[in-house]
Amino acid sequence: MQAFIDMACNELGIGTSEAEAATGGLLSLLKHNLDGGDFAQMMTQLPGAEKLLVQAKQDASSSLLGNIANAIGGSSGLTQITSVLLSSGLTSTQMTQLADMFIDFIKEQAGDVIANKVSSSLPDLAKLAA
Secondary structure (H helix, E strand, C coil): CHHHHHHHHHHHCCCHHHHHHHHHHHHHHHHHHCCHHHHHHHHHCCCCHHHHHHHHHHCCCCHHHHHHHHHHCCCCHHHHHHHHHHHCCCCHHHHHHHHHHHHHHHHHHHCHHHHHHHHHHCHHHHHHHC
8 A cells, every 4th residue: 555655645745644544534434335355355455554444543533533434424425535535634636636546556456346346335436536
């Protein structure tokens, strides 16, 4: 995942903490929306992703994780994603770019099947990227 974090920082002009928070937030949403077996399979293909999830959990008292918890609680998919990404400090343009980069990275690292399942479990992520 460090390659993705570095790419996000370079291409979006954001800091490491913003990139890690946004990526950890997206992974947290996927953990709650993707089938458990598919999520586990994806995580094995993303070295360092577990660290971002643990980091996200440790930030439970922060506004980011509060927003993630609220988002998971029943908001629409787009609201969930937007809430997580805005909480990490991204602008709307950066959110769109990060969503596109994230889907492409999943496809490169975990393959088309998992990328399609990610898109199916969070269809608004793909819409945001479009």
